[in-house]
Amino acid sequence: MIKGIDHIAIAVKSIDKEVEKYRDILGFKFLGIEVVEEQKVKVAFFDIGRISIELIEPISEDSPVSIFLKKKGEGIHHIAYEVDDIKSQIEEFEKKDIKVLNMEPERGSRNTLVSFIHPRSFSGVLIELIQK
Ligand code: CO
Numbered sequence: 001m002i003k004g005i006d007h008i009a010i011a012v013k014s015i016d017k018e019v020e021k022y023r024d025i026l027g028f029k030f031l032g033i034e035v036v037e038e039q040k041v042k043v044a045f046f047d048i049g050r051i052s053i054e055l056i057e058p059i060s061e062d063s064p065v066s067i068f069l070k071k072k073g074e075g076i077h078h079i080a081y082e083v084d085d086i087k088s089q090i091e092e093f094e095k096k097d098i099k100v101l102n103m104e105p106e107r108g109s110r111n112t113l114v115s116f117i118h119p120r121s122f123s124g125v126l127i128e129l130i131q132k
Helices: 015-025 064-072 086-095
Strands: 002-011 029-036 041-047 052-058 075-083 113-117 127-131
Touching: 002 064, 002 127, 015 029, 015 041, 015 052, 052 064, 064 075, 086 113, 086 127
Parallel strands: 002 052, 075 127
Antiparallel strands: 002 075, 029 041, 041 052, 113 127
């Protein structure tokens, strides 16, 4: 079952350049930067109440985020929905013909488990399922 939105992720070319804006102009509480080798990205998190904003920057040329930036430029990359039980959610999606990109949940930032759903399945929006 989906509990709510955990975060909205924005792909950026340089986190270092963007952090100041989100922290000082928008006034969001900066929670820190983390490199997630498994996802080939560096992420910065900001707390803005019930949900967070995640900035993501690729750390390699073959990162999916590099490909995204080349194709679309900076912008909203995914919406992360929080679930209680990621494996049962994936199974349920499978039954309903939703295209799950990684059937086996992977390690995300902040010690979470994540799986991604193909944008084709939900109106062109990449969905991340996240279990804390
Ligand atoms: Co995310």
